[in-house]
Amino acid sequence: MSLTITRRLVQVIAFVVMVYGIGLGGYYLADKFSSSLPALACAYDLQTADHCSLVSFQHQMDHRAAPVLSSGGSIMEAFLPTLITLGTFVVLLIILSKAFCGWICPLGFFQEVLSLIGQKLGLQQTESLSKETTAKTRPVKWLMMIFLLFVFPLLAGFGAVGHELGDPFCRICPSRILTTLATGDPKELVVDTSTMGYFMLSVLATFLFGLMMSIGLMVRQPFCRICPMLALNTLFKKIGLVRLVKDAKPRCVKCGLCAKACPMDIHEIHTDMENKDVIYPDCTLCGRCVEFCPDKDVLKMKYAFFPILSADPAYFKKRKKAQTQWEKITLFGSKTFGSKKK
Amino acid sequence: MRIKAKTAVLFFLGTFGINHLTYAELLWNPKPVKEAESKIKSSNTGHEGHAGHQQNRSKEKAFYLEDNQNSTARYITPGLEVIPLTAEEKGNKYILPKTGMDNYHALVAERKTESTHESALRYPYMRGKPSGHSPDKLVSDSKLPLEIVPEPMIREHWRFYSSNKHDYKVLFEEKPLKDTWVILQTSNGSKMDAKTDGDGKVNFTLPEDFQDIKPGRRANKPAEFILRTVHISDGITYKTNFSAPYSVNPSHWNSNLGGILSLSVGFLSGIVIMRRHNNKMNEEKKNNKNSRRAS
Known part of the structure; x- marks a missing residue:
């Protein structure tokens, strides 16, 4: 799941x-x-x-x-x-x-x-x-x-x-x-x-x-x-047990899928190549960035020292496919109500 | 039979003269009788509720027990600790001891004779530290042989309001009392009655009986309502009442239609904003595409 x-x-x-x-x-x-x-x-x-x-x-x-x-x-x-x-x-x-x-x-x-x-x-x-x-x-x-x-x-x-x-x-x-x-x-x-x-x-x-x-x-x-x-919540983010960590790789510069997946449009999660702690002020810890990261272990969600989810190419492929299929399903087809063509 | 039962209740209640709110009857009042009689136009009854933010919290809180001769009174904390209450000398004023606990407390008064048992019940809201107990515990705990139980007691940040329907249960020796008449009377002069169902439940819609309503909750003082019932068992007549404040329904100055209208304007504004935003984005994409083609 x-x-x-x-x-x-x-x-x-x-x-x-x-x-x-x-x-x-x-x-x-x-x-x-x-x-x-x-x-x-x-x-x-x-x-x-x-x-x-x-x-x-x-x-x-x-x-x-x-x-x-x-x-x-x-x-x-x-x-x-x-x-x-x-x-x-x-x-x-x-x-x-x-x-x-x-x-x-x-x-x-x-x-x-x-x-x-x-x-x-x-x-x-x-x-x-x-x-x-x-x-x-x-x-x-x-x-x-x-x-x-x-x-x-x-x-x-x-x-x-x-x-x-x-x-x-x-x-x-x-x-x-x-x-x-x-x-x-x-x-x-x-x-x-x-x-x-x-x-x-x-x-x-x-x-x-x-x-x-x-x-x-x-x-x-x-x-x-x-x-x-x-x-x-941001004021006390440092003390929370749920952590979001990034181990940036050179490929991150060109990728940017994590930022696209972020519902809060935190562009820094893609561009930041130095910080390990990537819980930015606007982050809601939804974990979508980890799900949509295609590179192994670049992004990780942890509870204290225990991993919840780590970026994984296989998971990414499965998740991306599921997302694409989900987005294809619309009630009135993709062209109605001024929608863009997929 | 139905008429007879109702007549009996009304007879007993009539005997105790409930045509007036402050008649000789065991009854908790937030104001002394004279003030309560001049009522309600000027009283601040009912301010014991949570709403009393603006009250001086260090000020002592007191209630007046009408017709308190030969009666006993007690105060029950949210944790069900019972504190006996005594009236001030030559009077009927009962100062509530500070328990340091927040939430509802119970004020109970009883008077017994060989053939009668009278009682009065009220739930003042007190300020303090969180009690750690659910008010349900206090309200559902049996305090009297014949008891009118609000189901549920109004919650913090809420009040009894005119036009609102509330449920009550009548219990005799902790068992629901069916087919029993309950009479509601308000300090604004309204009176109504209803009979309990098979589960001892009864509901009343508080009457819309405030005069000269002004816009805003603070501009309208609450009034009092009293529920009374009578039951005869083993030759003893049990009479009880439950009293509480109720306020003017805010629907007098709140408009749902206005709310829907304002929401609709907001919704349409959002559509306009997003339409413009999307057009701009689509235009930018188109331009980018064209410039890429050109290059």
Whole structure:
């Protein structure tokens, strides 16, 4: 079984647990499980078995850090809950590293499904975004993390900005709409007219969700590229047990199949000839680069010291053939809906 | 027979005068009677829920037990530790001890005579460190001979909302009580009743009975609802109630149609962006091909 099929199975199971978890383990499985998963498992979904740590960070800034600091409390007192959440987050990151994004996140899985739908509908797929486009989008996730997770919630807690900005990322996060809709609950697919702030945020959220859906049909993982979870995971990537290592060979310069296979368009994985550790900030540890590397042991995915998958010519041939056959299957043939001729 | 049973329940409840929310009846109230009566227009009832982010957390939390003569009260933690409660001297105010635990706790009051057993139940949400226990454990644990059990208790980040349907189970000595009338009354003046099914289950859609609704959750104070039931066994009349706050349904200021419209605009914008992008890419490919041919 290929790594991608294994990953798909894990994603489906994770999606069911994350989105419909209470049906599996009771109403408060989250209490037993963890309360701050490093993946977008939305707390607004009332059937979820867990929730994303991003909501905790925002609430802790707004409801804890700012009130404690403004009443003259110590920094330790203000940020202790944040440190506890961060501790849980880090423990889980040690276990799975950034693979939370590529293997667990319900929104990441949804975008992969969108991409599959787009391909099956015969829509023209953008294999790789240009270096210029990726260079422009990369800083966005860091800005999202700094401002939406920490700065605005803290300012809202101090009363410097409106309460609407107390949890600004959750307000615009597509996972909030996706996971609630997946449980048959349309309460988050709304425009909130209670205040101008909520109105703007709800319009932005629904617009962004629609935008992500249509772009996701033709470009791989559009929202992941700007997701603050990716940025947060990147901060602790060095301590994760899942590793992606490269032993560059001269042939790598001309090949570039790994970069083409990468859903996040990390061109460096192809061009970097020096670093052994190739978990780049945008990497979600999906392992496609290893699968599509045709040279023996050039790319390897490891769990601590144990190999998960190593690049192998035989595996590559089999995988490439399977991919080609899979891509040939479209619902309306290859020419419909403006698709390019294969 | 059906009419008789209902009449009996209404008679007993009527005896205890439930036409008013704060009548002489064992009942947990988040405000003293006078304030509760002037209610609801000005009260902040129901703020014990998780929603109380803006509350002063160091401030003590208290509840008022109406008609508390000869009654006993206890407080149960998420881990099922029972703490006896005593009212403040010459009063009916019960200050909840700090347990340091987050999540729902139970407030239980009982009064027994030879022929009656009265009880009141409520689940205040307390702030603290994660309790390590599922609220299901507390809610499903038998606390009273006759008990109204919310199925399930509303989850963190959620509330009882008007227009929302909720299920409850009536248990007598831990067994489902079928064909039993349950009466729902709200502090906004609504009243309705329903009968439990074979599994002791009953559901109510909380009435849409708020007046002068303003846009936004914070602009509307929650109201109270009370579920009551009566059961007679071995010559003893058991009466119990379950009370909780409920809020204005956000659908008053949230528009699904607007959401779908905005989503559609986003979707179409994405198509336009991708169309332009693909045209540009195809053009570039074509030019590259031509230049290669020319060279």
